[in-house]
Amino acid sequence: MAQDCLICERVRSAKEGKNPYFIHEFKNSYLVIGDHQYFKGYSVLLLKDHIRELHDLPSARQQELFLELMAAGKAVFEAFRPWKMNYSCYGNQIPHVHWHIFPRYESDPDHLHQPWLHSPDFGKHPTQESDRIELIAHIKANLK
Ligand SMILES: [Zn+2]
Numbered sequence: 001m002a003q004d005c006l007i008c009e010r011v012r013s014a015k016e017g018k019n020p021y022f023i024h025e026f027k028n029s030y031l032v033i034g035d036h037q038y039f040k041g042y043s044v045l046l047l048k049d050h051i052r053e054l055h056d057l058p059s060a061r062q063q064e065l066f067l068e069l070m071a072a073g074k075a076v077f078e079a080f081r082p083w084k085m086n087y088s089c090y091g092n093q094i095p096h097v098h099w100h101i102f103p104r105y106e107s108d109p110d111h112l113h114q115p116w117l118h119s120p121d122f123g124k125h126p127t128q129e130s131d132r133i134e135l136i137a138h139i140k141a142n143l144k
Contacts, residue, residue, distance in 0.1 A: 002050040007096040011046055021127070023136050024075075024143055026068040028061055031075075033135050036122040039102050039115060041080040043139065045072050047097040054089065054097055069099050071143065076101055078142035086115050 001008045013019040014030040021032040023043065034042035045068065051057060057065065073085050082103035089099045102115045110117055127135070 002096070005050055005094065005096050007046050007094050007098055008050050011048055014046070020129075020132065021136075023139050024072070026071070028065050029068050031068075031072045031139075033127060033132055033139070034100075035127055036125045037127050037131065037135070038118060038122045038125040039082075039104060039108065041076050041082065041103040041135065041139070043072065043076055043101045045069055045099040045101060050096050052091060052095040052097070057097070065097075069101075072099075073101055074144070075139050075142040076103055079138045083111065088114075088116070 001012065010019055010021075010032065011030060014022045014025070014032065019030075019032065021035070023031040023033055025031075028048055030046045030048065032044050032046060034044055036042065047057075047065065054062060054065075069087065073087060077085055080103045083106040084104045086102040086104055087099055088102070089097065091097060100115075104111055104115065
């Protein structure tokens with residue numbers, strides 16, 4: 001855990017059962033619904049440990065994390081049947097490994113391009129509490 005790390009804080013609240021965005025706990029990560037729903041079903045997979053680079057994880061954990069990402073992505077896909085799934089992992093702003101899971105729809109503006117093109121508008125579509133509960137239940141029901 002690192003001080004002043006937003007993801008450590010969210011991992012901590014998930015561990016304590018206090019993260020309202022919590023969907024599922026995996027061995028190495030937590031799946032949470034995104035803060036915004038610019039793309040319906042947008043979710044984030046948070047590594048439990050404060051590690052900056054994927055390559056710094058021991059190889060066995062890299063593989064486990066990838067399988068967790070695939071289970072999460074598949075559940076989001078099954079829940080919303082998007083046109084395409086997009087995955088991204090950066091950590092430039094928050095140096096703690098996390099994967100963005102974006103379902104993309106053919107109706108998206110610029111659906112042929114990467115989702116961050118629309119990041120200035122993400123905040124205009126915050127995840128509403130009533131939707132959040134429904135989205136979480138829907139993804140949970142599709143986790144195998
Ligand atoms: Zn952290």
